[in-house]
Every structure is written in structure tokens, then in C-alpha cells.
Amino acid sequence: MSEDKTNSKAKRAPRVNRADKPAAATGAKAKSVATAGAGGPSASRLIDQRISDLGGWRGEALARVRALILQADPQVTEEWKWNNPVWSHHGIVCTGEAYTKAVKLTFARGASVPDPSRLFNSSLEGNTRRAIDIHEGEEVDGDAFKALVAAAIAQNLTSVKKARSGAHEVGPVKLLSGGNPQIAKGDGDAPVQAYIAAMPGWKHDIGRWIDALVVRAVPGVCKAVKWNSPFYGVAGRGWFLSVHCLTKYVKVTFFRGLSLQPVPSGGTPKSKDARWIDIYEGDALDEAQMTAWVEQAAALPGWAP
Structure with missing residues (x-):
């Protein structure tokens, strides 16, 4: 994890455009899994808290992409791993990390996911992951981002089917x-x-x-x-x-x-x-x-x- 990650608190909750409200406000629901131990808070509540603690433009950015992920597929599971939000369906779709100058969405299989809108702008060198860095004043295209999430889920499902069938190259x-x-x-x-x-x-x-x-x-x-x-x-x-x-x-x-x-x-x-x-x-x-x-x-x- 980067040393510039921060959990600084803010005085106000993030504002989100009406069209991109978090799932709780739009009716979309996600399963919640946390690794905080039995009796601990759910992953969704931990993500709520992270958004509130961040506040400002970073809290708004994380809240918006969270809403878009759940709009793209309400069957997505929210998890809390490595002290960060994780969204999964047939495997990890992406993680949401907050740094001083960026909110980073890392797609676990991004190198295999079609990105016709060229949203990926970070971690472009590897053979597996791809990421989107959102900086202050920037806003990811909502429709293109939801399409990217759906494509990532489809890629996960393809990998699961291949593993179950014992498919090989x-x-x-x-x-x-x-x-x-x-x-x-x-x-x-x-x-x-x-x-x-x-x-x-x-x-x-x-x-x-x-x-x-x-x-x-x-x-x-x-x-x-x-x-x-x-x-x-x-x-x-x-x-x-x-x-x-x-x-x-x-x-x-x-x-x-x-x-x-x-x-x-x-x-x-x-x-x-x-x-x-x-x-x-x-x-x-x-x-x-x-x-x-x-x-x-x-x-x-x-x-x-």
C-alpha cells in the first residue's frame, strides 16, 4: 500500500449527484462481507465510514464510483480487505483506494477487460491489473464506467467457467x-x-x-x-x-x-x-x-x- 494513503476526517458527508446516489438511496442492494472478525461492522458500513472520513472531493469520488458499480450489477458483493473497499462478483472486480492526490480503482483482471472508452489511465504496464486514477476536479464517465464494470464481471465469469470445466489453451x-x-x-x-x-x-x-x-x-x-x-x-x-x-x-x-x-x-x-x-x-x-x-x-x- 502507498505511504500517502490517508484516513483524514472531514466535517461533512460527500455530496453525490442525484443520478449517481449511493445504492442505499437508489434501491440497489449489495451483499456485504467484512474481514474485521465476527461481530464486527459489515463491509458496507466500513465503506460508508471510509467515505465519511475522507470527505471532500475524495469522499465524493469514492461514493460516486461505488454507486455506479452497484448500478452496473446489483449482485455485486461489497467486501473489506486490505483495509480498503473491494467489490466482487465471480471474483474481485475492483478495489477502491484513497491517496492524497487520487482515488484509485484497481481492476483485478483489467488487462483482459475491453476498455473502448480508455478509462484506464494507471497501472498500464502489467499483464493482469489496470487502474483508474481520479484526481480532484475529474469525473469518470458514468455510462462508460458501468460498462467497464459489467465487462470485468463477464471476464470473471469466463475465468470461473474455464476453471470449472478444466479448459486449457x-x-x-x-x-x-x-x-x-x-x-x-x-x-x-x-x-x-x-x-x-x-x-x-x-x-x-x-x-x-x-x-x-x-x-x-x-x-x-x-x-x-x-x-x-x-x-x-x-x-x-x-x-x-x-x-x-x-x-x-x-x-x-x-x-x-x-x-x-x-x-x-x-x-x-x-x-x-x-x-x-x-x-x-x-x-x-x-x-x-x-x-x-x-x-x-x-x-x-x-x-x-
């Missing part, structure tokens, strides 16, 4: 024309994750971003790999989306895209109801629009090959 995946991974067809999350892991270069982050977004927008989504492409669908309704790597972009196809509002820009007279978007390296990712399309597409009758 296999030889390198062959890349077909345009750099598209050759993955054997199969149902479930495993072949989709194998495809995403094999997506080359910057396309890998796009694949992880799309997968996390769909999982978040469509609870219980069905997955499969068909024709060397991930497919996403709803049980009993059919497939609504697929992903495919090409040389210079990633193609995201909505099988009933003509019924979406607004209609995605990609399409030809031969594509019938299907419409798509092409994502190039460096493109700005409109998460709100993509989420709206995914939610609309999942509610429509899907495509059955």
Missing part, C-alpha cells in the same frame, strides 16, 4: 481470409470466447466489447459459432446478431436490421431484412446506440438458418 487458431478466426461450430459461450480470443489486434477489443454489451442488454442470451462467426439469439425466437472479421473492419450484422430504428447503414438489395455496421480501427463506439439496436433486435422474431 490449445494450439494457435487458423485465421481465414480477412483475418477471420476459424472456430469449429458449436453452441454456448465457449466457442464464442474462443473466437473472440483469436480475433487479431484491435479487433479483439471490439469483439469483447460487443459480447459484454449483448450479455448486459439481453439477459440469458443464447450464443453459438456458425460459419466461423459468433451468433447471438433468444431461445425459441432465433438469432438476431452475428459478428465477422474482415481485413480492415469488424462487421456486426442484425438479421432483422431493416426493422430497427434507426436502420443500420449497411445493406444491399440482396441482403433482404439484414442490415449491418462496419467498425474500423479507431472508430468512436456509440454504446447507447448499439445497446438500443441490440435490445430492439432481441425483441423481434429472429433468423433460423
